[in-house]
Amino acid sequence: MEQQLDPSDPRPPFKQVANALRAAILTKKVKAGEKLPSQNELATQYGVARMTIQQALRILRDEGLIVSRVGSGVYVREQADQAVGLRPHIEKAFEQDAVRIDFAGLTGETLLGALEEPIDRIRRGRLTPQSINIRMLLPDLNQPIAVPSRAGENPGDDPSVRARVAGIAHRSAGEIIQSVRELGELGLVPKTTVEARVVVGLPMMFKLYALNDEEIFFGFYPVVEREVEIEGKTVSIFDAVGKDTVLFHHSTSDNDQATGSQYVDQARRWFESLWSTLGQVREL
Numbered sequence: 175m176e177q178q179l180d181p182s183d184p185r186p187p188f189k190q191v192a193n194a195l196r197a198a199i200l201t202k203k204v205k206a207g208e209k210l211p212s213q214n215e216l217a218t219q220y221g222v223a224r225m226t227i228q229q230a231l232r233i234l235r236d237e238g239l240i241v242s243r244v245g246s247g248v249y250v251r252e253q254a255d256q257a258v259g260l261r262p263h264i265e266k267a268f269e270q271d272a273v274r275i276d277f278a279g280l281t282g283e284t285l286l287g288a289l290e291e292p293i294d295r296i297r298r299g300r301l302t303p304q305s306i307n308i309r310m311l312l313p314d315l316n317q318p319i320a321v322p323s324r325a326g327e328n329p330g331d332d333p334s335v336r337a338r339v340a341g342i343a344h345r346s347a348g349e350i351i352q353s354v355r356e357l358g359e360l361g362l363v364p365k366t367t368v369e370a371r372v373v374v375g376l377p378m379m380f381k382l383y384a385l386n387d388e389e390i391f392f393g394f395y396p397v398v399e400r401e402v403e404i405e406g407k408t409v410s411i412f413d414a415v416g417k418d419t420v421l422f423h424h425s426t427s428d429n430d431q432a433t434g435s436q437y438v439d440q441a442r443r444w445f446e447s448l449w450s451t452l453g454q455v456r457e458l
Contacts, residue, residue: 179191179220179221179222184298184300185291187220187222187226188222188226188227188229188230188233189230189233189291191216191220191222191226191227191230192229192230192231192233192234193262194220195210195230195231195234196234196237196239196262199234199239199240199250200239204250205250206250206251206252207249207250207252208249208250209246209247209248209249210231210240210247210248210249210250212247213227213228213231216230231248233261233287236284236287237260237261237421238251238393238419238420238421239251251420260284260288260383260391260421261287261288261291263385263389263391263423264288264289264292264383264385265291265292265295267292267385267386267389268292268295268296268301268303269301269303270303270386271303271304271305272303272304272305272307272386273303273305273306273307273308273386274307274308274384274385274386274387275307275308275309275383275384275385275386276308276309276311276382276383276384276442276445276449277308277309277310277311277381277382277383277384278310278311278312278378278380278381278382278445278448279311279312279378279380279381279382279395279416280312280313280339280343280378280381280395280414280416281312281339281342281343281346281347281416282310282312282343282346282347282350282370283342283343283346283416284381284416284419285310285346285350285383286346286347286349286350289350289353293353293354293357296357296362296363297357297362299362303363304363304364304365305363305364305365305366305367306354306357306358306363306365306366306367306368307366307367307368308350308354308367308368308369309368309369309370309371309445309449310347310350310369310370310371311370311371311372311373311445311448311449311453312343312347312370312371312372312373312378313372313373313376313377313378314372314373314374314375314376314454314456315336315337315339315340315343315372316336316340317374317375318331318336319331319336319375319377320377321377321379321395321397321412321413321414322335322336322338322339322411322412322413322414323335323336323411323412324409324410324411324412325399325410325411325412326409326410329412332409332411334404334405334409335404335409335411338402338404339413347370350368351368351369351370354366354368355368369455370456371449371453371454371455371456372453372454372456373448373452373453373454374452374454376448376452378395378414379394379395379397379414380392380393380394380395381393381395381416381419381421382441382445383421384438384441384442384445387438387442388425388426388427388438389423389424389425389426389438390423390424390425390437390438390441390442391421391422391423391424392421392422392424392441393419393420393421393422394419395414395415395416395419396414396415396419397412397413397414397415398412398413398415399411399412399413400413424437424438424441425438426438
């Protein structure tokens with residue numbers, strides 16, 4: 175049966191579809207391990223083009239809620255009942271007057287995608303935070319590191335492999351810095367602070383997000399061997415795949431409030447200690 179999207183919703187159709195599917199997964203209307211309808215069936219169900227469905231599924235895949243199986247279809251991840259989508263929580267964080275986000279991870283690419291919607295809503299006047307403070311803690315990819323690295327017959331550190339991932343990190347963090355600063359320059363947010371620092375020798379085999387000192391999202395990067403193109407050549411590398419990271423959520427409002435508050439407090443202390451001691455300012 176066709177489910178019409180809300181024509182008054184300013185968000186593009188693919189984001190409306192993603193939100194509807196996400197809600198179905200998180201409320202267990204579609205259970206962990208269950209197969210989703212085909213792209214053609216979803217396109218008919220929501221009255222949109224197949225390309226719109228592909229864009230919506232890409233969002234859910236980036237959030238770790240679904241997984242594609244070649245020749246079989248798209249399934250809800252087995253861990254989806256424990257994993258939490260980052261985007262809706264970041265969007266909710268931007269509803270407060272003071273927005274504070276701390277990130278530690280390999281590139282910040284997923285954070286950039288999650289910030290797209292709230293920043294766009296600020297530009298349209300639908301969100302009006304009075305301050306935004308974003309800090310990003312990244313590994314120094316100018317130095318040898320375990321991952322990313324060269325795989326194959328001669329595995330080990332490779333400057334060209336590091337440079338490839340460093341380019342992704344610089345683009346992602348650079349776009350975040352530019353977008354947030356622009357909000358301040360346009361007078362849309364009275365106070366904006368955004369900064370990136372790097373830590374030498376820290377492999378960042380996990381990612382961490384701290385939202386408004388109230389919520390922590392934490393997940394481990396899976397390391398895979400895969401082939402990429404570098405300087406026109408196909409190269410086998412060991413890579414940390416952020417899009418496959420399952421994030422787990424801890425909050426000061428958890429049912430077990432003592433445990434949730436302790437986790438948030440310790441994660442915040444860890445970030446602050448690294449930021450203020452080993453973190454080095456790096457222009458992006």
